[in-house]
Amino acid sequence: xxxVIFRSTRTLENQDLYxxxxxQLGLAVKKSPGYISHFxxxxxxxxxxxTISYFESEEAIRGWKALAEHLEAQNLGRxxxxxxxxxxxxxxxxxxxxxxxx
Amino acid sequence: xxxVIFRSTRTLENQDLYxxxxxQLGLAVKKSPGYISHFxxxxxxxxxxxTISYFESEEAIRGWKALAEHLEAQNLGRxxxxxxxxxxxxxxxxxxxxxxxx
Numbered sequence: 001x002x003x004v005i006f007r008s009t010r011t012l013e014n015q016d017l018y019x020x021x022x023x024q025l026g027l028a029v030k031k032s033p034g035y036i037s038h039f040x041x042x043x044x045x046x047x048x049x050x051t052i053s054y055f056e057s058e059e060a061i062r063g064w065k066a067l068a069e070h071l072e073a074q075n076l077g078r079x080x081x082x083x084x085x086x087x088x089x090x091x092x093x094x095x096x097x098x099x100x101x102x
Numbered sequence: 103x104x105x106v107i108f109r110s111t112r113t114l115e116n117q118d119l120y121x122x123x124x125x126q127l128g129l130a131v132k133k134s135p136g137y138i139s140h141f142x143x144x145x146x147x148x149x150x151x152x153t154i155s156y157f158e159s160e161e162a163i164r165g166w167k168a169l170a171e172h173l174e175a176q177n178l179g180r181x182x183x184x185x186x187x188x189x190x191x192x193x194x195x196x197x198x199x200x201x202x203x204x
Contacts, residue, residue: 003192005154041143041152050143050152052107078200086199090105090192097188098180
């Protein structure tokens with residue numbers, strides 16, 4: 001399994017348009033082949049955030065990156081929503097979890 | 103470079119003690135061999151959060167996991183602070199960034 005760590009800083013302008021755009025992007029990625037799941041956080045004060053997305057393979061990530069709908073979104077992201085971002089692609093080598101017994 | 107994705111849900115009790123504990127843990131990891139950097143987010147409403155830490159190697163991550171100070175912190179985390187967590191270790195295969203020209 002592969003993971004994409006997308007760390008970004010928002011300009012904090014166009015808040016309504018951003019929400020619609022982010023929402024649409026969230027729906028688009030779910031339909032991208034090899035997509036598994038994603039989650040994210042954003043600090044509304046600093047504008048900093050992270051979105052973490054899981055995919056079955058690096059090919060699936062490349063496919064998502066090159067999807068027409070996503071390319072258009074990337075352009076809008078650079079033009080309108082972000083002052084900065086960083087993308088890291090990584091292969092998960094181990095994973096484990098813990099849950100409190102209730 | 104390796105990354106540890108620590109996704110957790112807080113019980114939202116012991117807020118003061120948690121802040122001190124998290125702060126101490128943040129100082130401890132910085133002194134752990136092979137540590138590079140870390141950042142995190144938490145949604146105060148849902149209690150969900152993520153901490154992302156970068157290390158030079160898997161050995162460095164294993165070293166941090168087994169550090170006495172960290173083992174003690176892990177126990178306290180399970181006893182007092184978290185209802186659930188998940189740890190993923192991954193090897194970064196590519197990375198790139200973008201910054202708006204000013």
